Amino acid sequence: MSYGYQPSPTVVPYNGFDARADAEALRKAMKGWGTDEKTIIEILANRTNLQRQEIASQFKTLYGKELIKDLKSELTGNFENLVVAMMIPLPQYYAKELHDAMSGIGTDECVLIEILCTMSNNEIRVIKQAYQSMYGRTLENDLKGDTSGSFKRLMVSLCCANRDESFDVNPAAAQEDARELLRAGELRFGTDESTFNQILVQRNIAQLQQIFTAYEGITGHGIEKAIENEFSGDIKKGLLAIIKCVKNRPGFFAEQLYKSMKGLGTDDRRLIRLVVTRSEIDMREIKQAFVQQYNESLESFISGDCSGDYKKCLLALIS
Incomplete structure (x- = not known):
């Protein structure tokens, strides 16, 4: 899904990548007395997630051991947590973060918002598959069981991964959607959350940008002000996250x-x-x-x- 700029990562595939050499260097860094943290950082922070998976596979082939387990036994604290996070395939990592945000007492809604409000359809589908294979339950069912009200409806809608991902812009439709949002919020007593949900979850990014411009043209203020005034709690945070992602x-x-x-x-x-x-x-x-x-x-x-x-x-x- 394009957000109007070319993504620019800081971690890119390592040139001259040799998974076996990396596996051997990591084994050496962890063998015997003490740990060579510098080598661990030098290798793992300069390899992509896919390359780290290849290193782990080579490590298992060479030594019959799980690289992630060896790293955990050698490292401690937040450094250990960071390295372990780097070693998990990304779909499984996201699935685990979502699962942990919902398990136990209370829900960490910030995690649900950060992941589900910012992902492309394909990313959400891949995470859903990982979630089901890891936990034997669907992400959608867990979201339904752990959230409530309009926030639940927003999360379930996003989980469906049905956003239009074309680049088509229809200015007339954008004007109409802007008026719909105005009628559903600022022009009525009480708020029709379903209209906000429907438009913000389904329209493509370029069209949403057009809708927000149209809304500001009609009202003289940004769509954010309407969300701030009309909503509260987690649904407000979720809708604002979508708007912020669309704008910047x-x-x-x-x-x-x-x-x-x-x-x-x-x-x-x-x-x-x-x-x-x-x-x-x-x-x-x-x-x-x-x-x-x-x-x-x-x-x-x-x-x-x-x-x-x-x-x-x-x-x-x-x-």
């Missing part, structure tokens, strides 16, 4: 990274998920957006917030 996708992820680190304590799980997944997609764009939005580089923010090998590995992934 790198800016949305820059904001998520900022939120993971600002204030008291760091949400390391969120920080790890964002860095690991976006480093192979659009991290360069996100870094530019981060500087524009917060007048500080993402690198310096991470440096001030994290330490040790954890910090070094995060910085290697985004450089």
